[in-house]
Amino acid sequence: MSLFSQKHLQDEEAAYAWVEERLWPNGPVCPHCGETERVGKMQGKATRVGLYKCYKCRKQFNVKIGTIFEKSHIPMRLWLQAIYLIASSKKGISSNQLHRTLGITLKSAWFMSHRIREAMRTGGLAPMGGNGGVVEAYETFTGRKKGAPKKRAYHHKNAVLPLVERGGEVRSFVVEKADGENIMPIVRENLAKEARVMTDEAKHYGKLGKEFSEHGTVNHSAGEYVRGDAHTNTFENFYSVFKRGMKGIYQHCDERHLHRYVAEFDFRYNNRIKLGVDDKARADNILKGVVGKRLTYQTANS
Numbered sequence: 001m002s003l004f005s006q007k008h009l010q011d012e013e014a015a016y017a018w019v020e021e022r023l024w025p026n027g028p029v030c031p032h033c034g035e036t037e038r039v040g041k042m043q044g045k046a047t048r049v050g051l052y053k054c055y056k057c058r059k060q061f062n063v064k065i066g067t068i069f070e071k072s073h074i075p076m077r078l079w080l081q082a083i084y085l086i087a088s089s090k091k092g093i094s095s096n097q098l099h100r101t102l103g104i105t106l107k108s109a110w111f112m113s114h115r116i117r118e119a120m121r122t123g124g125l126a127p128m129g130g131n132g133g134v135v136e137a138y139e140t141f142t143g144r145k146k147g148a149p150k151k152r153a154y155h156h157k158n159a160v161l162p163l164v165e166r167g168g169e170v171r172s173f174v175v176e177k178a179d180g181e182n183i184m185p186i187v188r189e190n191l192a193k194e195a196r197v198m199t200d201e202a203k204h205y206g207k208l209g210k211e212f213s214e215h216g217t218v219n220h221s222a223g224e225y226v227r228g229d230a231h232t233n234t235f236e237n238f239y240s241v242f243k244r245g246m247k248g249i250y251q252h253c254d255e256r257h258l259h260r261y262v263a264e265f266d267f268r269y270n271n272r273i274k275l276g277v278d279d280k281a282r283a284d285n286i287l288k289g290v291v292g293k294r295l296t297y298q299t300a301n302s
Ligand SMILES: [Zn+2]
Pocket: 030, 031, 032, 033, 034, 035, 054, 055, 056, 057, 058, 059
């Protein structure tokens, strides 16, 4: 059976019901006044799908209010199809492809995919590498900075710092410049003191051994990739997919939006099949992130 024949991806009523079940597990909640009791579903042929009325504040509402779906005219079933496609495409899916596959305008596809990336932006809060876990931190470079002349090395590229815990999650950060001033605060903020940190030999990592339980290094510039426990294998697992996606699918990514693309790759890695998350569950998990992420066309563009 095609996964796209699932009812909530085909039928508008079912699509709303599917979203409502997940966002309102205890029944509808009026977003205007918080009422849960005196709330009724609007019936009748002329009524829009998914419309409710609150008999306390007398206002109407639907499940889209306060979520990435708010004020969107795109049918819910197409939103869910787009979420499914983004959740299951390992290297991502371009707005152009969504535009062609879903039969919506390119502008809608672009806006939709940025909103879905917002929903994927979760960002773990617990420190990484607790209980002596190993976290690999290697800077990477992608795209080209606006207006920067193409040079050798990486000076014209945008720097991204993925922190990858072995057997665990990744958290990637877009950094202004790959230097100590930009990188060290991120490392300190996200790693537990008992973490074992693996980096390359860049100078700005010099004092990590004093702050964390262990600091191992490999000398990337000399072609060294393994030194005992210090290796880049976990990082490479994440980065090979990220690199191929950014080069092959999102090659024209604007640096203003880079943080959202980065969030997309982090999300799929953190919801990967090895951790028991299949395509269906991954799409479900995206839906958990849709609340409180309203994004207007202006904020998407700035
Ligand atoms: Zn109300």
